[in-house]
Amino acid sequence: QVHLVESGGALVQVGESLRLSCVASAPILGSYTLAWFRQPPGKEREFVASIKWRGGTTNYGDSVKGRFTMSRDINKNEIYLQMNNLRPEDTAAYFCAAGRVIVSSSRDPRAYTNWGQGTQVTVSS
Numbered sequence: 001q002v003h004l005v006e007s008g009g010a011l012v013q014v015g016e017s018l019r020l021s022c023v024a025s026a027p028i029l030g031s032y033t034l035a036w037f038r039q040p041p042g043k044e045r046e047f048v049a050s051i052k053w054r055g056g057t058t059n060y061g062d063s064v065k066g067r068f069t070m071s072r073d074i075n076k077n078e079i080y081l082q083m084n085n086l087r088p089e090d091t092a093a094y095f096c097a098a099g100r101v102i103v104s105s106s107r108d109p110r111a112y113t114n115w116g117q118g119t120q121v122t123v124s125s
Contacts, residue, residue, distance in 0.1 A: 002026050002114045004096050009119030016123075017084045022096030022116055024077040030054035033101040034079045036070060037109055038092035038121075047107040048094070049081060059106055063089070086123045093118040 003025040012018055020036070028034065035050035049070040050059045058070050069082040079096060097112035105111035 002028065002098055004098060004114055004116035006094065006096050006116040006119040009094060009121045011122045011124060012086055014087060014123060014125045016086055017082070018086060018121060019083070020081040020094055020096075020119060020121070022079045022081075024098065026077070028053050028074075028077050028098065029100075031100050032098050033106055033112075034072065035097045035101075035106065035112060036079075036081045036094060037097060038090075038094045039118075040089075040092040043092075045095070045109045046092070047109070050101075050106045051079065059103075061107070083121070086121075088123050088125050091121060091123050093120050 004022055006022045008020040032053045033050050036048040037045045038048050039045040047061045051070050051072055067085045072079045095118045096116045098114040099112040101111045
């Protein structure tokens with residue numbers, strides 16, 4: 001069982017940048033997909049980005065494409081989410097997730113088996 005721990009959430013101003021990190025407690029299998037989801041208060045969990053552990057292919061949600069970049073460090077078993085030009089609508093709890101996920105399901109939170117506890121990002125105008 002892989003445990004995931006997120007960090008890096010903070011209160012920032014509109015237009016600022018922030019980088020989230022998520023570290024796994026054990027080596028991540030090459031067949032895994034790692035992802036970031038977010039959940040604003042009172043709303044459903046939303047897909048942000050995903051990355052194939054083997055190969056590093058990334059996929060982004062439409063609302064963050066061009067502003068957010070997801071990456072990984074294989075040696076550290078860690079993933080990152082670089083968030084630029086933050087907007088108030090980016091305010092949410094951000095979660096990292098992992099699992100053996102097929103490409104067509106990579107945006108579905110139900111496809112992931114391992115989740116972190118979340119880190120809060122608040123963008124103030």
